[in-house]
Amino acid sequence: MTKKNIRKILIILTAIATVSMCASASAPAADMPKLHGFVEADIGLKVNDDKLASKNGYNMAEQRAEFKLRYFPDELAILKQWNTEIFFKTDVLMDEYTEQPKWWGPRELYIAFTPLSFADVKIGEQILTWGTGDYIFINDQFPKDYTSFIIGRDDEYLKLPSYAGRLTFSSKFASLDLVAIPAFTPNNVPDGKRISFFDPLFNRIVGTQSSRYFVEPPMKINNTEVAARLYGTLNSYEWALYYNHGYYKSPVGYKNQQTGLLYYPELDVYGASIQGPIPVVGGIANFETGFLDSKEDDFAKNRLVQDSTMQYLVGYKRGFKNDFEVGLQYYITQMLHYTAYKNSLLPGDSQDDKVYQQLTLRLTKLFANQTVNASVFVFYSPIDHDTYLRPSLSWKATDAWSIIIGGNIFLGNQDNADWGQFKGDSNIYSRLRYSY
């Protein structure tokens, strides 16, 4: 069974649900699910175009329509008793960058129910999020769309849906999330078509020239990814323990370096986090850590696969008067078998630093009775002065209409740095949205 098949099955199930819903004509019109969503027009212009990607001058020009339907199948007593909900959300995208209309299929399509007073179940295509970071993810190993993030789409599109089953046990003292993901979904990483990037195979920034191929783990029972979170709140402090068993979501292993064949190596993550108020000073602090156990790396003796790392994140955010908020984060990634890693490198391989550090700053200020939001998010890596600025200014003109202008500005001179590699993709964008 492939992901396409899963998608087909989900669509068929929705169709059945819709038909049965319409068939149950006894339901008065007021109980029919209401359609919600938005239509949006987006444009993103490059400000420092390196002319390497497939289009010059812009990297976003699209119109999007989102449709959302929530349906409670109350006709069946047991489903009603379980507070069953079917949720469907889809995006129709007219993407002028790829010059083809793109039917995104369901973005979310799931059934959720509560079969026991202490247990919730959610099955289907769904967005999964946990962890304490702001744009920094250690224990949240669920798929992300970094291309959408960089070209200036709404934050919502940073998260990609997973085909998953989620089981949550809740109690007053602790809760447990168990997630099974039978179909692998990778991150959408820059591949040169829309976003130019540093390709180690060329040892420089490339665009459409890049010819990398990504191989996904096949869908087999044994390849099912598992994620778990045990969490609770004690005297205002939230604690959590995490476990992930699966694969890197970005292609960080080479199957064949000569032919540019990359894959998603096996990964286990063990982590923990705590979040809560700082006494006297006020504000909320968080700490999160994770051990990313790269299973195929053979203690860094395998130069073709990402080394295991320890990752740490410390954050602090505080609100001030008049809707002003500041958030700071310090993030460290430490390679665990650095000597072995260095010894494994061949001449010509680029060498990563043992410790990678990143600082982030978020400033948010609301004006005009919270209808105007001015915000900036900065990523800064001190070692190579690598900087990524995300300023934005949004205005809710009415309850339905909103407009945002913003930018994704990459500064830094190192071509192979995390953010510096995207300097030819820097952009300013605007999105106009009508919600209903």
Add this chain to the structure above:
Amino acid sequence: MKKILSVSVVVFMLFVSGFCTKNVYAQDTQSGKTVMSDMLLAYYYPQTDAKSEISMRIVNRQGQVRERRLTILRLNEAPGGDQSYYIYFHEPADVKGMSFLVLKYLARDDDRWMYLPAIDLVKRIATSDKRTSFAGSDFTYEDVSGRALDEDANELIGEEDINIYHCFVVKSTPKRPDDAGFSYRKFWIDKVTHLPLKVEHYDLKGKLYKVYETQEIKTIQDTPTIMKAVMKDLGDERYTEITMKEVSYNVGIASDIFQERLLRRPPRQWIGD
């Protein structure tokens, strides 16, 4: 003669007592505190739990209208003590499904979380400033959830009638005005229901800048309940109207529901669709 004397004594006594009462009012912090405490209980703590469906109309100077529809679940840990709140937004469309969880403590800052369904994100809120606007309205977070009794000195300064209601008038002065952001508030509190019928807010310079008025009271499950109220911002010439579409008390909200699960799985029996 005796009679005249006694009458004049009575008149005198009345005069004195009236005078005394006035005098007492001018500095009567004890009764001020009692009246205020009764108001807080009647306004913010009626019954053990409550479910309210609220619609808000925010009207600006140009007459432009923004509307919010939300459901609030409230549970008291103890009368006048800590409280748990859950707030679910039905409208406008762009925030539908967004929800908030607020654990309100008298002794320390509240714990607040927000849930964004589009990205399945439960976010801890760092804002401790209670003067921020509630959902873009003219009500502040503090107006909605109340100030602790001890934060203000409350003086009973008189009695006045508003329409048919006999009211105590209380001047409530923050002990730390700079933190509070205003110099004082004047409350007209109905003697019978203990509900506030009018509240005037005076800024740090002593100028009246915001006026609250109750427009409709209804008794629901033996509990006098404000069904309609308005908050006017005099400086910005804006106002916000709050209308209770539905209120019910003691619906059986248990304290253990106020956790992350509530945000991810809205309790449909109370929230509806």
